[in-house]
Amino acid sequence: MFNRRSFVQTLGGGALALPLLESTSMATAANAKDTPSRLLVVGNPYGAHPEHFFPVQFGKDFRLPKTIRSLEWLRDRISILSHTDHNMKSGHGREISFLSGVLPDMSAAFAEKNMSIDQIVARRVGANTRYASLHACLGRSIRMSWNANGVDIKPFTDVQRMYDHLFQNLTEKERQTARQLLHQNSSVLDAVREQFAGVRKRASRSDQVRLDLYANSLRDMEKNLVNREKWVDRDKPSLDLSEYFQGSEITIENDYNAVFDMVAYAFQTDLTRVAVIGYSPELNYTDVDGVNRGYHGCTHNGKNEETVAELVAIESFQVEQMARCLKKLDDTPEPNADGSMLDHTVVMFGSGMGYGGTHSNKNLPILVAGGGLEHCGHVDTRDSSGNNMPLCNLFLALLQHFGLEYEQFNQSTAAFDFKTGKA
Template sequence: MRPLSRRSVLRGLGTCLSLPLLDAMVPTAQAAASKFKSLGQSLHRQPRMICCYVPNGVNILQWQPETTGEDYQLSPTLQALNNHRDEFTVLSGLGHPSARGGHSGADTWLTAADLNATPGSDYTNWVSADQIVANHHASDTRFGSLQLSDRSGTGAAGHSNTLSFGRGGTPLPAESSPQRLFERLFVPDSAGDRQATLQRYADRKSILDNVLGEARTLQKSLSSPDRQKLEEYLHSVRETERSVARSQAWIDVPRAKVDSKHLLLASQPHDAHDRSMWLDVMLELSYLAFVTDSTRVITYQWSREASGYGGGGENHHELSHHGGDPGMLKKLGVIDRFHLSRLSRFLDLLKQTGDGEGTMLDHTMVLYGSGMNSGLGGGHSPKNLPLLLAGGRGLGIKHGRHIGHDEDKHPPLSNLLLSLMQKMGVESDSFADATGTLTI
């Protein structure tokens, strides 16, 4: 049942009295059960990677296990993943040395950038790890990568709606609508749509050709530093050009046929009643994109920084500024466990689906965490970020461990990102501020 409206009032004697917040006014996660089931078998066995981001940090006191190694005890929060204990690794102590903390965690989670690195510039980002992987696999899938979020578009610098950034730090717009995402992935284009798409590609190519032509003329008159800046810009232009060419190559390839039955495509991310349903359906669509090999790389921001909701519509951001208050920390832990319950269901779908000699979970790496640590007092530190890695056994990853590091002497999170890039087939020994790879 839909819960009682918070606007409900008592009417009598010509007056209206607002009701206090009652339990009946708070929607429950149980009301959002999905009937979607795994398909049983994937169409193509390939390495895959999805990066799932939750904002505002976690209640680190209930999140981080007290012991490390294979015999560690699950923390109160991680008990929500008890059914998958042997299929994920907890990583603690990692962080971004160049990050400044605060609510720009999503901007730097996969880039490790110092957003204030360029003198005179308010914002400077770098390419994200997922996009390096996407470029490696792009020619093999219809979509090089997918960007999902609870807000469409790119957002604002420092409060981005996306986790993905192209060459030069250009933010890639995210999709928040399950309906639009399903149509993009699986609904065939009509003849008119196809013609309009081809025209759009032709127009973009014409613009890019003009830009490249003018840039070559301009380049001759520039100083060496300006030439370098222009070359970085032209690299982005050439990446766009290649993206257009890849899209044209797929326009006559039929999309995978997927039934929308049991997909709650009308779910809304900012409707408290829909919150659990929206998280589930976006993960179900991610699962379907992987099953059909429509893409191999997904980033999914469950909520934008400085916002977010719990399963009952609780204000996640407000609770992250807990100041050490026990009551607020307790409520924050409830939200953390709610999020992990949705992650657990997604891992179930992957594990229940055959993929070659193993399961989809064996060949899919799921990175989950936040770009900040709300700490003991509600601060927003880029140190000791809450992180866990699930899946990927078939890619050589060992699980069932807590790998802990001293947060003040830690290897950077970039070491983990570089390791994931290599597991996805990227032949590189460097990324951002990485000092090497991490044994996982």
């Protein structure tokens, strides 16, 4: 008899919990390109102060407001999308839908459930990398990234642990232990696959649908085991981060410089092609010039000029750290291809909340850069009736950019067109 409980316990928890949702269908991906395509998502929990994020002017001839002014050097390769969101009621708790447009409790109605776009892209481009994706949020996670089972992916919250994961080689004893564990897990997976096949033969049509997602999880785990076995005996690239932690107190700037530099180097050495970096709602920004209050407190500013200035300083800092990383990517030639690494890396900054001061989930602050896209500058994405564009329209366009043959993604109505700035 298929012992579901013992299998889940053997593999360490609920990663393969039997789904209650309907099956998910993956579109057929196009053949992989020789040159890597990458995705970097940077998100925060509280959105952005609108007057300091969105330019006043539309089109390509716009002035960058204070929050995004650090991207001035990149102005010809960015798209700023006004009036786009997931059409959700305002309030905390809905920001977790940022990268899918779907809340967990409403996911059954959608083909991809609430799987986030970074994970869909990772399945497309991560097969030949050591890590399919990389996640960091130095503090409590804002839960941006979700797998096919509707489970949020836990990010690295500590710089040292992230460094060890990416760049610290295993000792020979640790490699031997890893090989043994992989062999044991492979044997367990073989046994489960055989028993699962028997369960599926006897299942009703309704149960067959519910079991599809579980079968997908088995296949994903099998691929993961094969990939881990391939890499266990290969040394990792080396990276020296000591310059960030010498001679002075550790600051939030040092920490995020280290995180972004690790991501840039992981891209450069092809450790991964997908990364998600979050700014925790609990981060202390008092190291940033002009900030004396907590992040959440600054969002509830009552339009007090001093408090708004602190909030804008925090949001400007967030974009500045990303901009620094993008400059590194732009200064690095793409191996075996024309252009820079940034030209082959799609970068998106944004949030699942529009503005924390009002708990609004409308008009999300969304900015896309790089990736070789034909960028449109600042665009008003509303349709002719004045309705905000579903953010999933942008996600559909990005999935298609990565070679995924999707005609719809969750709440999308059409693919966003970077040339026209409309869907």
